[in-house]
Amino acid sequence: MSVSDATARRRVTASDVARAAGVSRATVGFVLNQTPGQTISERTRARVIEASVRLGYRPNGAAQVLASGRSRIIVLVLPDWPIEFRFRAFLDEASLALDEAGYSLVTQFRHPQGPARRLWESVTPDLVVGVVPFTADDLASLRACGVRRVLPDQSSTRPAEPDTSLASIDGPRLQVEHLRERGHERLAYAVFDEPRLSSLVSARHDAARSHAAALGLPAVDVRCLDYRDRGTDEVVRAWHDGGLTGIAAYNDDVAAAVVGAALRLGLRVPGDLAVVGHDDSPIATIMVPALSSVRFDSAALGRHFAALALSRVDGRPPPTHEPPAHVTLIQREST
Amino acid sequence: MSVSDATARRRVTASDVARAAGVSRATVGFVLNQTPGQTISERTRARVIEASVRLGYRPNGAAQVLASGRSRIIVLVLPDWPIEFRFRAFLDEASLALDEAGYSLVTQFRHPQGPARRLWESVTPDLVVGVVPFTADDLASLRACGVRRVLPDQSSTRPAEPDTSLASIDGPRLQVEHLRERGHERLAYAVFDEPRLSSLVSARHDAARSHAAALGLPAVDVRCLDYRDRGTDEVVRAWHDGGLTGIAAYNDDVAAAVVGAALRLGLRVPGDLAVVGHDDSPIATIMVPALSSVRFDSAALGRHFAALALSRVDGRPPPTHEPPAHVTLIQREST
DNA sequence: CTGAAAGCGCTTACAG
DNA sequence: CTGAAAGCGCTTACAG
Structure with missing residues (x-):
């Protein structure tokens, strides 16, 4: 009863779980995040998990981002193009692949007038990808907002990243x-x-x-x-x-x-x-x-995009293999 | 020089601005957020603004969300439908109207298998809107994540909100x-x-x-x-x-x-x-x-959606006027 | 009119 | 193997 009361009253926090499991708040984090390098007894782990499930605990995203500095959010900035038919498949595949790696893909269309608030000011993304290159204004804002990783990569002088844009030629x-x-x-x-x-x-x-x-x-x-x-x-x-x-x-x-x-x-x-x-x-x-x-083959392009984005957030070099050969000509009656 | 050093080294915070302007951190917040009920001298205000611009200060979104409990983010959960032609106009108008009110609209497609991590777990939205009603699972997750406002509104027994869905009949x-x-x-x-x-x-x-x-x-x-x-x-x-x-x-x-x-x-x-x-x-x-x-008239629908969403986040009753008459039949050669 | 201080809910060295 | 504590960068009563 006190449990459901608490649930109704306010959000369940890690402290609640710790109290219910009889451990410290840190231990809750270690268990739930599966932090490596910790040695937690099976019994303790089970108690923590049981308590977190029972109480319906969900970590507060904002607090996690603030404390860890990482949001596991990737923002894709789309140009103001009308949506192309195949584009949805691209987004679906990219989201799916990133989701499996624990990241969320969030898209924002960029209007000519531009939104007053850029999305990266609110969500603290780990990576921001632009389908078309960013303006100097955007780059300044990205830097000021503490976005460390950006694609296409402006800071380096090495050859451009593999082109995953849909502007295929x-x-x-x-x-x-x-x-x-x-x-x-x-x-x-x-x-x-x-x-x-x-x-x-x-x-x-x-x-x-x-x-x-x-x-x-x-x-x-x-x-x-x-x-x-x-x-x-x-x-x-x-x-x-x-x-x-x-x-x-x-x-x-x-x-x-x-x-x-x-x-x-x-x-x-x-x-x-x-x-x-x-x-x-x-x-x-x-x-x-x-x-x-x-x-x-926009699904293949979507997967390639995801691989490229993940290599970037992990600070690894981009995948060396070429983007997939993704266009074919389908002949019908008109030629 | 020390300024650009600091800028390069780490993110500029409100403390930096306060130090540069010779005021307290709280005053920086009051000025920049235009907090009502404060009486700040014109001189102080000018100093704060000057310093924040000079240092390129951007508030940390995660910290703001954590401290205030509000993110000014609205999540729109879209069903797994292929994108319809007119849908883009709907999104454009809705985003624009919400942006003017200081909110960001973030959309997420919902696949049958469902993403492992729902977006509202990461971004602490002020409001989550579903084009189709949420499952019991979703609702439990929304509640646990502390999302207070949801559309369509499940909790109340009053008549359903005006239908802004694109499933127009x-x-x-x-x-x-x-x-x-x-x-x-x-x-x-x-x-x-x-x-x-x-x-x-x-x-x-x-x-x-x-x-x-x-x-x-x-x-x-x-x-x-x-x-x-x-x-x-x-x-x-x-x-x-x-x-x-x-x-x-x-x-x-x-x-x-x-x-x-x-x-x-x-x-x-x-x-x-x-x-x-x-x-x-x-x-x-x-x-x-x-x-x-x-x-x-998907643009009009988008604006109506925005008005409805804003009334919901502000806790006001939904707009009483009907959604705009938004469909017309265009006769051409085939009938 | 302005500042000192508590608190939001996490993560993460660090100490035992 | 586990916990106490500092810190992330804000907001917001509260006290002067």
């Missing part, structure tokens, strides 16, 4: 190669006019451009579409009139917009215009004609 | 009404076979069913599709052969799958089969034919 390469193999030499790259995406978009179309150049193909025509009006139709007509036959798209939605415009113009896909998307989202399979696309 | 109603207005009486409801979604899916098709019943329409035929094979074609053929003419879909991807199957079968959309989607994702505009769909 292997996809565009595969798209260009695939169109070339299907007999297309005059190519275009289609993107949506989505300001939030600018850095990612330009990384990808640059990759498409330079890979085409490396293959000796004519310059790739990069165009912005707006799916909300019919401007896409004109762009597609101009491509066709100009003799372009192969279109690589930033993602499957953009590819679907190109295919839709082509159909409205009476063009055959892939007869007159071959179109390849990116992300292998559900719509690629659903569309008529079904869309060739680039599939990301 | 107004969309299905609009779909049924719209199909009816377009002259369709024999309806079907199409979903994907996605186990992660079961609760949301059944909430929606139940809504469609009961609204059709309320309108005096024949029973709605609910069917599971699988877009990865051609089984969809057979379902759509069966609908057409059976005289069904109006199809409401769980989301725009499902609707696109139905439209695609209809086109492959040589049916006219909307002539032979009218199809209405849900979410108004980009693909609805892009598709040929363009898809009628239900648009969510």
Whole structure:
């Protein structure tokens, strides 16, 4: 009765457990944290565990962080990009792998205006990872908040860490190669006019451009579409009139917009215009004609991200093996 | 020089600021937290602020949480649903509104296996909100971790809080009404076979069913599709052969799958089969034919969520006004 | 108007 | 093998 009273009244602390088990507070910590280098008798250990379970003891996170200096929290700062279809699998796998190692992954989107309070000011993370590099402002704040470990690592002059970002440029390469193999030499790259995406978009179309150049193909025509009006139709007509036959798209939605415009113009896909998307989202399979696309193994990327993050929090060198080969081209009806 | 030394060596604390400003540690806290009921001279205040800026002082979050018992962190526990298109806008708006009130919104996805460590064990949130109700296990953990405020509120017997969940059932109603207005009486409801979604899916098709019943329409035929094979074609053929003419879909991807199957079968959309989607994702505009769909005002929902959460952390009664009317039907070519 | 002091609930050398 | 004690960096009555 006094037990349930105490439970109801206020939070159970390590002192409560110690009292109930007839040991000191320190011993409670040693047992529950399995602190190495301590020799606790089996009987004592059992008494402590029994008491902590019986009382429903949960350590106070803030007190642990304050005393130990470690939170076992990793913050992932995401750019202000619209969520991509495969991204959820990336997060799921990364969280799972980190969870198994005893860490929690917490994500924060970074808006242009920026939140007044950065998350790392509140949660004392062991590590903060940015998908895009941090601003000087962010870095100053990170330092002032006592965040010791940051990825990408700014302080060192050694070569950049392995790139686990989702801004992969292997996809565009595969798209260009695939169109070339299907007999297309005059190519275009289609993107949506989505300001939030600018850095990612330009990384990808640059990759498409330079890979085409490396293959000796004519310059790739990069165009912005707006799916909300019919401007896409004109762009597609101009491509066709100009003799372009192969279109690589930033993602499957953009590819679907190109295919839709082509159909409205009476063009055959892939007869007159071959179109390849990116992300292998559900719509690629659903569309008529079904869309060739680039599939990301985002789960593998998520696991690789977790391994990299863990090596960083433990102060170990990053994993030496390359990130997994994670993109493949799925051919369907549109090429 | 000694300043930059100290900065480099270890974290700047309130004591450092106090020393530099020639005041006590308490005064530093009073000034920086703008504690009400204190009368601090303008000169002292200025000195403290100057020193804290100069030294780059940031309060230690863990210590603040431990001492004050409040973290200004709100955890939103998300079910294991695939991310819906409009969901990002919801999160953006909610985070922004909470941020303005000085709170950080942290989200955690809840996998079936469940993370070993729940986030609320580490971050001492002021409030934990679940999109779906918590399990008894979760509730026990929340209680043991000292989380005083939880939504949906389990402890009280008063009527449930206003529903801000994304499992809205107004969309299905609009779909049924719209199909009816377009002259369709024999309806079907199409979903994907996605186990992660079961609760949301059944909430929606139940809504469609009961609204059709309320309108005096024949029973709605609910069917599971699988877009990865051609089984969809057979379902759509069966609908057409059976005289069904109006199809409401769980989301725009499902609707696109139905439209695609209809086109492959040589049916006219909307002539032979009218199809209405849900979410108004980009693909609805892009598709040929363009898809009628239900648009969510998820930004307004996000703001409403924030207001509700803030009322809860402040211990105020929830906002009395209804959640905004947030769904509208956008008619395009498919109905 | 300002400061000295207790306390939040842990961890972790250190001493027995 | 176990415990007493200092310390993490704040907040907040309380006393002047």
